[in-house]
Every structure is written in structure tokens, then in C-alpha cells.
Amino acid sequence: MVINHPLLGPRDSSEFVYLGDASLMNRPNWLDKDAGQKFYTYQYLRDNPHLEHKELWFHEQGDRSWLIVTRNTSTHEILKVELAKKFFDKGG
Amino acid sequence: MRYSLLKIIKEGLTGNKGWRPIWRNPEPKKKYDVIIIGGGGHGLSTAYYLSNVYGINNIAVLEKGWIGSGNIGRNTTIIRSNYMLPGNEPFYELSLKLWEGLEQDFNYNAMISQRGIINLFHSDGQRDAYARRGNAMLLEGADAELLDEDSVRDICPFLDFNNARFPIKGGLMQKRGGTVRHDAVAWGYARGADNKGVDIIQNCEVTGFKIVNGVCKGVETNLGPISANKIASCAAGSSSRVMSLAGIKLPIESHVLQAFVSEGLKPILPNVITFGAGHFYVSQSDKGGLVFGGDIDGYNSYAQRGNLPVVEDVCEGGMALMPIIGRAKLLRMWGGVMDMSMDGSPFIDKTHIQGLYFNGGWCYGGFKATPASGLCYAHLLATDEPHEVATELTLDRFIHGKIIDEKGVGAQPNLH
Numbered sequence: 001m002v003i004n005h006p007l008l009g010p011r012d013s014s015e016f017v018y019l020g021d022a023s024l025m026n027r028p029n030w031l032d033k034d035a036g037q038k039f040y041t042y043q044y045l046r047d048n049p050h051l052e053h054k055e056l057w058f059h060e061q062g063d064r065s066w067l068i069v070t071r072n073t074s075t076h077e078i079l080k081v082e083l084a085k086k087f088f089d090k091g092g
Numbered sequence: 093m094r095y096s097l098l099k100i101i102k103e104g105l106t107g108n109k110g111w112r113p114i115w116r117n118p119e120p121k122k123k124y125d126v127i128i129i130g131g132g133g134h135g136l137s138t139a140y141y142l143s144n145v146y147g148i149n150n151i152a153v154l155e156k157g158w159i160g161s162g163n164i165g166r167n168t169t170i171i172r173s174n175y176m177l178p179g180n181e182p183f184y185e186l187s188l189k190l191w192e193g194l195e196q197d198f199n200y201n202a203m204i205s206q207r208g209i210i211n212l213f214h215s216d217g218q219r220d221a222y223a224r225r226g227n228a229m230l231l232e233g234a235d236a237e238l239l240d241e242d243s244v245r246d247i248c249p250f251l252d253f254n255n256a257r258f259p260i261k262g263g264l265m266q267k268r269g270g271t272v273r274h275d276a277v278a279w280g281y282a283r284g285a286d287n288k289g290v291d292i293i294q295n296c297e298v299t300g301f302k303i304v305n306g307v308c309k310g311v312e313t314n315l316g317p318i319s320a321n322k323i324a325s326c327a328a329g330s331s332s333r334v335m336s337l338a339g340i341k342l343p344i345e346s347h348v349l350q351a352f353v354s355e356g357l358k359p360i361l362p363n364v365i366t367f368g369a370g371h372f373y374v375s376q377s378d379k380g381g382l383v384f385g386g387d388i389d390g391y392n393s394y395a396q397r398g399n400l401p402v403v404e405d406v407c408e409g410g411m412a413l414m415p416i417i418g419r420a421k422l423l424r425m426w427g428g429v430m431d432m433s434m435d436g437s438p439f440i441d442k443t444h445i446q447g448l449y450f451n452g453g454w455c456y457g458g459f460k461a462t463p464a465s466g467l468c469y470a471h472l473l474a475t476d477e478p479h480e481v482a483t484e485l486t487l488d489r490f491i492h493g494k495i496i497d498e499k500g501v502g503a504q505p506n507l508h
Contacts, residue, residue: 001399012401013391013399014401018390018506019504020345020504020505021345021392037491040490040491043434043490044343044434044490044491044503045341045342046332046341046342046344046345047332047336047341048332048333048342048344048345048392049332049336050330050333050394053392055391055392071391071392073346073392073395074394074395076393076395076399
């Protein structure tokens with residue numbers, strides 16, 4: 001697979017480390033009343049969708065940025081690549 | 093029709109005209125006692141043990157494609173019980189014992205070959221870890237033997253013992269491990285279940301569940317609705333897709349694992365070998381091909397094919413372990429979709445929906461588990477209690493901190 005990095009252009013996927021579902025960015029607040037249940041859901045349960053999947057890739061062999069890649073899990077076609085940073089800056 | 097030497101001779105002398113298809117292709121009935129979703133190895137073995145051991149015969153196995161078209165037909169055919177943790181080892185040892193008697197049990201030639209498996213080690217620390225694992229296996233009644241370098245050299249002189257980076261220092265051998273003709277396992281179980289009246293319904297895709305007030309009453313399929321008292325999902329690889337139809341989110345990611353087979357060679361590899369420094373395992377099939385594999389590709393995938401970086405990685409592992417493999421041409425490669433669970437261990441459990449049961453999360457170790465998975469799932473379906481070797485394979489174990497993490501890498505499925 002070739003990941004079209006927003007800053008560096010097309011890069012081979014083997015330069016990246018895969019973390020998983022992009023929802024892993026939304027870490028629960030440990031002060032919440034039901035934080036235990038929320039952290040269980042956050043850490044262990046996955047939607048694991050067929051077809052479109054938003055996921056986190058880390059450019060370890062490159063600029064060490066985190067990317068949110070939207071990819072088809074049935075064809076491996078990459079539909080969209082964004083810097084994860086801009087979502088962090090928005091606080092979400 | 094029972095198979096025997098006498099039967100083969102008789103058919104041979106009469107033009108082989110008496111052989112019949114070994115399972116029917118029935119139309120689905122309106123209602124069953126048990127519906128099993130998934131006609132793979134585990135689904136068919138579940139149907140087999142339910143009908144042959146637990147006396148429940150009114151069963152349908154619903155298969156989206158044709159039976160045995162998933163991972164039972166895509167694996168590297170290895171059987172073994174060299175696990176360490178108490179939640180796993182008794183289960184896999186039961187499975188190996190069932191393998192040992194399987195062909196007599198279901199009267200079908202599955203070409204079970206207990207040629208032994210050797211896990212190589214390359215350092216002192218790894219030797220200690222394997223000694224510990226071997227002891228854990230012995231405690232559960234399995235067999236294990238720690239081999240030194242010379243013993244491994246006697247068995248497999250062609251390995252790269254003096255590799256500069258990962259010299260081979262010995263191996264943990266399980267002599268009762270080996271290989272099985274994988275497709276025959278699906279066919280043998282299908283035949284044994286069909287003989288007891290189980291309906292195996294192919295090209296029947298489950299498209300939804302009928303759930304009323306928290307009770308699962310049946311399934312919707314492309315062949316119409318079918319109701320049942322108990323519905324058993326057994327579709328590892330696609331577990332999340334099936335269970336999402338019931339609104340259940342699983343501790344599973346689907347990943348693709350590739351396998352490879354070389355051109356046919358003369359007998360060279362006497363048993364199953366696994367490389368301890370990378371992820372590479374290899375055996376030689378009865379046709380002579382070297383059957384080998386390595387790591388999963390590492391990203392969510394429902395595609396039954398992988399990408400080239402892992403092909404390169406597997407071949408590098410092969411070359412580091414046994415340089416002679418470089419002279420063999422690759423004949424075929426393919427991929428299968430794995431239920432990668434959050435701790436690398438499987439699930440055989442009820443769900444919070446009454447009447448809906450779940451079997452999955454086999455990661456890339458499902459083939460060896462086929463008999464025990466079927467027996468334990470059948471036990472759960474028949475008695476509503478977990479089998480004594482499967483009490484820890486629960487769906488809610490993460491919330492209770494009772495993970496079964498053989499590798500100790502935590503909730504990162506692509507590292508298991």
C-alpha cells in the first residue's frame with residue numbers, strides 16, 4: 001500500500017507503524033463517574049468495520065507524524081489521508 | 093456409508109460406481125433446535141460433536157459460501173499444544189488428544205501426521221523461557237522436550253546454526269505435534285454431522301438476527317427467516333461483521349495473514365520448524381511443497397490477500413533460518429482473515445442476548461483448536477455451562493482483568 005502523506009507525498013506503508021481505529025484518539029476522562037466502563041470500551045472493544053475504516057498510522061521511518069488514514073478494509077484502497085494533529089488541536 | 097479397506101477393494105473391483113456424495117444439500121427448514129452460523133472447521137466440528145456426543149440432531153449449519161472456504165482451507169495445517177498459560181494449555185492439550193483419535197472417531201482420512209514440532213531458540217534467555225513453557229506443558233499432561241544444539245542438528249542438519257546474528261542454540265520439541273490435511277477435517281466433520289441428520293446449508297448468508305425482548309429467536313438469511321432456540325455464531329475472521337448485526341461490539345480486530353507454498357521438493361524437512369528470532373514457521377506437505385508463513389500484515393483487513401512487505405519479511409525469516417529455501421521457487425501464496433483478539437486468546441461464551449452464543453477470536457491459531465473448539469462449543473450449547481477446559485475463554489474477561497495474554501503485549505491485536 002502507498003500512503004499519500006499530506007506533507008511528504010506518497011510513502012510506502014512499510015515506513016509506518018499501525019495503531020488501529022482512529023477512535024483511540026478519544027481517550028475517556030478518568031474523572032468521569034463511569035470511567036472504568038468507558039476505559040474498558042475504549043481500550044478493548046472495536047467496531048472493526050467492513051469497508052470504510054478510519055485508522056491511525058505513525059510515520060516512524062519518516063517525519064514521525066500521526067496520520068488518520070481512511071481506508072477500505074476489503075480492497076485496501078486508501079480514500080483519504082489527514083494529519084492527526086489538526087484533530088488534536090481542536091481538542092477532539 | 094462407512095469407509096474401510098474392504099469397501100475400497102470392493103469399489104476398486106466394481107469400477108468405483110458405488111461412491112456417493114458425503115453430505116446432502118437440503119433446503120432449510122423453518123425451525124431448528126440450534127443454528128450454527130459458519131460452515132468452517134469450527135462450525136462443522138461443533139455440529140459434529142453436538143449431534144454425535146450431546147445427542148442434539150435438529151441442527152442447521154449456515155454457510156455464506158461453500159463449506160471449508162474460509163480459514164480451514166487457508167492455514168498452514170499445524171497442530172500442537174505448546175501453550176503456557178493455565179487458561180489455554182488444558183484446552184489445546186484436549187484438542188491434540190482429540191486430533192490423535194479423530195480419524196477413527198469420524199471414519200475419515202485426515203492424514204494426521206504427528207511428525208513433531210520444534211520451536212528453535214537462539215539465546216540463553218529464550219532457552220529459559222522455553223524450558224519454562226515446556227514445564228508448564230508437562231504439568232498439564234502434554235509432552236515437551238528441550239533439545240540442545242546437537243540434537244537439533246541431528247534432526248535438521250540444513251539449518252543455519254552459525255548465523256552471525258541468531259545462532260541456533262537448541263529447541264523445544266513437542267513430538268506429538270504435527271500436521272493434518274486441513275480440507276479433510278472440514279469434510280470429515282461435515283460427513284459425520286450430516287450422517288446424524290444435521291442440515292448443512294451452503295450459499296446461505298445470515299443478514300440479521302431476530303431479537304425480541306433480549307432473546308434471540310432466529311436469523312434472517314438470503315433464503316428467508318429461520319428460527320431456532322439457540323443461535324451459535326462461529327464465523328471467525330468475520331465475527332465482528334456477524335455480531336454487529338446483533339448490535340454487539342467485540343474485543344476483536346480482523347487482520348490478514350498470508351501463507352505460502354513452494355514447488356514440490358524431495359523429502360527434506362522431517363517435522364515442523366519455527367524460527368525463534370523472527371516470525372517464520374515451515375513444514376513440508378506430503379506432496380513435497382514447503383508450507384510456510386509468518387506475521388500478519390498488521391492492519392485491519394477483510395481482504396483475503398496481503399501486501400508485499402510481509403512477503404519480503406517472511407522470505408527473509410526463511411533465508412535466515414534455512415538458506416536452502418532460497419533455491420526453491422514459490423508456487424502459491426494466499427491470505428486469510430483472522431479474528432485478532434485483544435489478548436491473543438479465543439472466546440467460547442454466551443452473549444448478553446439470551447439464546448445467542450459466540451465462538452471466535454482465534455487469532456492465527458484456530459486450526460489446531462478445531463476439535464476442542466467444536467467439543468467445548470457443543471458442550472456450552474447443550475448444557476449452558478462452559479466445558480471444564482474452556483472456563484476462562486469468556487467474552488467479558490477484559491473488564492475483570494482476567495486476560496490470557498501468552499505474549500504479554502496487551503491490547504494491541506496486531507502484536508499477538
